[in-house]
Amino acid sequence: MKNVDVVVIGAGNGGLVSAIRVLQQGYSCLVLEKHNIPGGFATSFKRGRFEFEASLHELNDFGTADNAGDLRVLFDELGVTDKIDWVQSNEAYRLLTLDEKEPMDVAMPLGVNEYIDAMVKACPESKTSIEKFMNLADEIMRAQAYSNSVNGNTDSKYMVEHFPNFVRCGSYSVNEVLEVLKMPKKAKDILSAYWCYLGADLDTMSFIHYASMVYRYLKRKVSIPVNRSHEISLALAERIMELGGEIWYNSEVTEIVMRGKTVQGVRLADGTTISTHHIIANCAPHVVFGKMMKARYVPKYQLQLANARKFAGRGFTVFLGLNKSAEELGITHHNYFIYDTNDTVKQYELMERIVTNHAQATVCLNNALPSCSPKGTCMLYMTTLFTSNDWKNVTKTDYVKVKEMVASNLIDAFEKATHTSIRPYIEQIEIATPLTYARYCGHPEGVIYGYESQYYDGLMPRLLMMQDDASTCPGLRFAGGYSMRLSGYSSAYHSGDIVGRQTVGDLKKEVQA
Amino acid sequence: MAFVFKKQIFGWQDMLRFKHLTKKRKEMIESASTTPLPTTYKVNEVAKSLHPKLLHVTVVSTKTLSHDTKMYTLNIDPSYPEEHFPYFRPGQYVSVSMNIRKNRISRPYAIVSSPAEALKGIMRIAVKKTGGIMSTYFFNSVHKGDKFTISGACGNFYYEPLRDTKDVLFVAGGSGITPFISMAHDFKDTKADVRLTILYGSKTKKDILFYDELESLKSKNCKVIHVLSDEKLDGFHHGFIDRVLLERYIGGRDVTVFASGSENMYAFLRKELQALSIPDYRLHLEANPAGTLPETNYKTYRAVITIRDRKYYIKTRSNETLLTAMERANIAAPNHCRSGSCGYCHSKLVSGDVYIPESKDGRRLADLKFGYIHPCVTYPRSDVKLIVPFQERK
Ligand SMILES: Cc1cc2nc3c(=O)[nH]c(=O)nc-3n(C[C@H](O)[C@H](O)[C@H](O)COP(=O)(O)OP(=O)(O)OC[C@H]3O[C@@H](n4cnc5c(N)ncnc54)[C@H](O)[C@@H]3O)c2cc1C
Numbered sequence: 001m002k003n004v005d006v007v008v009i010g011a012g013n014g015g016l017v018s019a020i021r022v023l024q025q026g027y028s029c030l031v032l033e034k035h036n037i038p039g040g041f042a043t044s045f046k047r048g049r050f051e052f053e054a055s056l057h058e059l060n061d062f063g064t065a066d067n068a069g070d071l072r073v074l075f076d077e078l079g080v081t082d083k084i085d086w087v088q089s090n091e092a093y094r095l096l097t098l099d100e101k102e103p104m105d106v107a108m109p110l111g112v113n114e115y116i117d118a119m120v121k122a123c124p125e126s127k128t129s130i131e132k133f134m135n136l137a138d139e140i141m142r143a144q145a146y147s148n149s150v151n152g153n154t155d156s157k158y159m160v161e162h163f164p165n166f167v168r169c170g171s172y173s174v175n176e177v178l179e180v181l182k183m184p185k186k187a188k189d190i191l192s193a194y195w196c197y198l199g200a201d202l203d204t205m206s207f208i209h210y211a212s213m214v215y216r217y218l219k220r221k222v223s224i225p226v227n228r229s230h231e232i233s234l235a236l237a238e239r240i241m242e243l244g245g246e247i248w249y250n251s252e253v254t255e256i257v258m259r260g261k262t263v264q265g266v267r268l269a270d271g272t273t274i275s276t277h278h279i280i281a282n283c284a285p286h287v288v289f290g291k292m293m294k295a296r297y298v299p300k301y302q303l304q305l306a307n308a309r310k311f312a313g314r315g316f317t318v319f320l321g322l323n324k325s326a327e328e329l330g331i332t333h334h335n336y337f338i339y340d341t342n343d344t345v346k347q348y349e350l351m352e353r354i355v356t357n358h359a360q361a362t363v364c365l366n367n368a369l370p371s372c373s374p375k376g377t378c379m380l381y382m383t384t385l386f387t388s389n390d391w392k393n394v395t396k397t398d399y400v401k402v403k404e405m406v407a408s409n410l411i412d413a414f415e416k417a418t419h420t421s422i423r424p425y426i427e428q429i430e431i432a433t434p435l436t437y438a439r440y441c442g443h444p445e446g447v448i449y450g451y452e453s454q455y456y457d458g459l460m461p462r463l464l465m466m467q468d469d470a471s472t473c474p475g476l477r478f479a480g481g482y483s484m485r486l487s488g489y490s491s492a493y494h495s496g497d498i499v500g501r502q503t504v505g506d507l508k509k510e511v512q513a
Numbered sequence: 514m515a516f517v518f519k520k521q522i523f524g525w526q527d528m529l530r531f532k533h534l535t536k537k538r539k540e541m542i543e544s545a546s547t548t549p550l551p552t553t554y555k556v557n558e559v560a561k562s563l564h565p566k567l568l569h570v571t572v573v574s575t576k577t578l579s580h581d582t583k584m585y586t587l588n589i590d591p592s593y594p595e596e597h598f599p600y601f602r603p604g605q606y607v608s609v610s611m612n613i614r615k616n617r618i619s620r621p622y623a624i625v626s627s628p629a630e631a632l633k634g635i636m637r638i639a640v641k642k643t644g645g646i647m648s649t650y651f652f653n654s655v656h657k658g659d660k661f662t663i664s665g666a667c668g669n670f671y672y673e674p675l676r677d678t679k680d681v682l683f684v685a686g687g688s689g690i691t692p693f694i695s696m697a698h699d700f701k702d703t704k705a706d707v708r709l710t711i712l713y714g715s716k717t718k719k720d721i722l723f724y725d726e727l728e729s730l731k732s733k734n735c736k737v738i739h740v741l742s743d744e745k746l747d748g749f750h751h752g753f754i755d756r757v758l759l760e761r762y763i764g765g766r767d768v769t770v771f772a773s774g775s776e777n778m779y780a781f782l783r784k785e786l787q788a789l790s791i792p793d794y795r796l797h798l799e800a801n802p803a804g805t806l807p808e809t810n811y812k813t814y815r816a817v818i819t820i821r822d823r824k825y826y827i828k829t830r831s832n833e834t835l836l837t838a839m840e841r842a843n844i845a846a847p848n849h850c851r852s853g854s855c856g857y858c859h860s861k862l863v864s865g866d867v868y869i870p871e872s873k874d875g876r877r878l879a880d881l882k883f884g885y886i887h888p889c890v891t892y893p894r895s896d897v898k899l900i901v902p903f904q905e906r907k
Contacts, residue, residue, distance in 0.1 A: 036847060036856070036857055036858075036859050036902045037856070044877050044878075044879070045856070045877075046854075046856075046875055046877060047669065048794070051877055135516055136516075136518060156532075164518075164524075165516070165517065165518040167527070167528050167531050168517075168524060168527040168528060168531070169518045169520075169527070170531040170534070171527070171530040171531045171533070171534050172520060172527075172530075176520065177518075180518065180519070180520050226878075227877070227878035227879040227882060228877070228878065228879065230877050230878075230879040231878070231882065231883075233879075234879045234882070234883040234885070235883070237883075238883055246822070248902075248903060249902035249903060250847060250902045250903040250905075251903050269905070270903070270905045272821075286550050286551075289550055290549070290550030291550075291553070295549055298549075298550075300547055301542065303547050303548075304543065304545040304547055305542050305545070306550055307545040307547070307550070308541045308542050308544075308545035314556075323792075323794055389555075389556070392554075392555040392556050395559070396559050396562055396563055396599075396600045397600055397632070399559070399563065399600075400602070404674060404675060408675060411675070423675075426675060426676045427676070427794040428676065429675050429676045430669075434556050435556055435559060435560035435563065438556050438557040438560045439557070439560040439561065439564055442557075444551075444554045444556075444557065445554050445555075445556045446556050446557075446560075455537070456534070456537045456538040457538060460531075460534055461534045461535050461537070461538040464534065464535045465535050465538060465539075468539075
């Protein structure tokens with residue numbers, strides 16, 4: 001039987017990074033992936049003369065060599081930055097609202113000062129509040145850097161002394177804090193645009209989490225891999241092989257083999273077993289404790305933790321290859337947020353139902369990377385989220401009709417909001433639904449964002465309770481969108497980093513014992 | 514700027530609230546239910562039923578369609594009652610796998626039957642005798658009651674209402690008619706808002722497949738026109754499906770064309786459609802598997818294939834794909850389309866030179882950068898080393 005120090009279940013963003021961390025410390029590591037390629041959601045696919053990005057809109061917190069974000073620092077340490085070709089964009093987003101009663105059409109730039117200037121231009125009375133917001137966000141980022149430097153074992157006195165505002169605002173939601181800052185409604189609406197990237201409405205979303213994401217976008221601007229996210233995934237896989245690790249594809253883990261409370265190994269769909277005492281799972285705890293581990297081994301704490309949580313959004317994307325250039329079509333921006341309403345709580349409710357949701361984060365990659373499709377063409381991806389499990393009501397015979405309808409609605413909404421016509425120019429189309437995502441990565445209900453960022457289950461409480469969550473199940477840790485850094489590319493990579501290093505710590509302790 | 518964030522009357526209340534974040538989370542966890550977690554989810558189950566990985570089938574009848582083509586009607590093998598045919602997209606294919614002289618061989622076949630038939634537990638495929646290993650075996654040795662496995666339905670060769678026009682033309686050559694039978698049935702079954710014209714080229718009337726079935730599909734929304742290249746017969750067009758014929762049936766209309774037949778037919782059709790100013794993007798082609806290259810004096814090389822932690826040392830031929838070489842050596846390797854488009858055989862070329870025909874090169878940009886290939890369309894030009902994903906032998 002094959003025996004390794006660490007088994008990683010899933011070659012998604014979190015799994016790949018964690019494997020590199022383990023290998024860098026000289027331990028053996030086997031990554032088991034049910035798919036035939038690495039990356040999980042981070043991949044691409046071809047249709048005709050187009051190569052579509054499967055998920056990434058843009059990477060935040062990466063930056064350039066002289067303005068490096070945390071993610072770039074991590075990629076440098078992993079030894080992958082230079083394996084990937086990057087482009088940068090200075091554009092934050094163009095925000096549009098479909099509701100005629102509260103019209104919105106504003107384009108925002110990246111860069112902290114540029115963003116403040118644009119905000120003041122759009123809403124002159126917002127100057128003080130947006131400056132205060134940036135001030136808070138900057139302190140949050142510094143507090144997070146401190147927390148990372150001490151591996152999460154923060155000294156509360158030091159925190160209160162050096163990052164008092166971080167502690168003071170740390171328990172509030174975005175809307176609660178913006179109210180204290182007396183931010184005018186229009187500015188609030190503009191600043192809220194990124195909310196769908198985290199998927200919880202801003203009455204619910206923790207301020208720290210949201211502010212730190214927005215600030216990292218603005219400060220480090222955004223980066224995009226020239227060859228789609230498939231390039232990042234293959235670069236990480238390449239690094240794993242260079243370090244002597246292995247990735248087995250078409251190798252789904254179906255069981256975690258236990259003896260008493262200790263992990264003994266994993267069993268694959270074809271019956272092969274691998275022996276190990278350390279597992280990093282890059283998949284949902286719901287799947288691990290609901291399916292992979294026999295019920296009698298599942299710790300009560302993990303059961304309750306899973307039952308206490310709420311799934312975040314289920315994904316839906318329309319990929320369009322258009323046979324006219326972005327310029328000809330009047331598609332002027334790289335990144336569009338189009339909402340039914342500016343009110344994130346109302347929008348969240350509209351997103352519960354298949355028929356009421358038109359919200360979309362839409363990307364025209366050509367406006368950041370003109371060479372991404374042949375001359376005279378462009379690509380457009382429209383992504384939306386469903387905040388309830390409405391797709392469970394779709395039968396197999398209705399499925400194609402329903403997905404065509406939702407895609408058609410999103411296209412209509414885009415045309416209406418941007419005053420463009422794109423429908424006649426569709427040369428290629430692919431539609432991914434919650435069913436697609438459920439099948440592709442195996443996540444429950446087609447969830448693409450892990451567990452929702454609730455007040456009690458947001459970034460801070462998860463980080464602060466990282467040890468509690470892991471301690472009830474020694475030998476098993478979670479990386480990726482379901483773990484302590486929550487969902488999104490950067491977060492998934494960072495959680496892979498944290499968990500990879502923690503597992504190395506576990507291995508070292510084992511030797512000492 | 515000494516700005517102090519304060520929400521409560523006293524600042525320490527804000528701080529205390531922060532401190533209580535984890536307390537609140539602990540309470541949430543402690544008060545949560547201990548009911549076991551679901552083992553699966555409805556959405557995941559419907560997805561699985563639409564895209565089964567593998568199905569066990571049995572032949573319930575065979576029918577000779579012409580001197581060189583037979584149809585096989587399949588049911589799910591009753592020993593696997595939990596399996597069902599998927600409600601697939603008409604135009605898709607399945608990859609058929611069987612043991613032929615102890616070697617595991619797979620080939621893609623377009624589904625002839627409709628999605629509605631699949632719901633009734635029936636799937637039909639048609640096999641033309643080409644001299645290839647599986648078609649010969651099918652023809653000579655597969656009978657009623659025989660069992661083999663198929664993949665779920667694959668491929669993107671289907672009508673897409675958000676992309677395609679309401680005027681649709683199918684151009685079929687010979688056994689290329691198979692996916693169109695499925696598609697035409699589905700248009701009829703679902704009352705699709707489509708005006709369909711089928712131009713079907715055969716050598717002689719005897720070579721026409723599914724003649725009666727096509728007759729039964731005819732309606733005001735479905736025209737069927739037979740074209741015979743080697744026979745002159747009343748009521749049939751004589752010659753090829755050329756611009757004159759195309760002009761006559763679809764001239765002046767905005768039309769989406771689906772074509773299924775030989776590579777020669779595709780090259781000719783493309784030219785004829787250009788003459789009628791039908792843009793290339795309106796043409797969708799059924800992919801043909803990569804075959805043996807016409808090299809009379811092929812060279813032989815060696816290959817080292819790594820699958821999981823096993824290494825296989827095999828011989829390859831310059832005129833055969835690396836996938837064929839693996840099949841010949843009886844190595845189970847993943848494959849579906851065998852035409853470089855589905856990506857299922859995605860493998861890492863560690864070293865060696867290869868040839869990949871441009872028209873079948875479906876690699877992504879990053880694949881090129883990091884040396885990944887699709888063995889199903891890759892011909893060796895030297896000794897090679899390859900890392901191939903695992904494939905269960907079922
Ligand atoms: C359409 C879309 C758009 C998005 N846009 C953005 C964006 O612009 N910016 C951003 O930051 N984030 C975005 N995201 C989110 C981001 O893609 C995810 O948060 C991130 O990729 C999650 O990584 P992960 O590590 O959780 O791995 P996942 O991508 O969830 O991968 C998990 C892997 O584990 C494998 N696996 C699961 N179960 C098993 C098993 N039993 N055995 C073996 N292998 C298994 C799966 O096959 C998969 O490869 C988007 C997601 C989607 C779908």
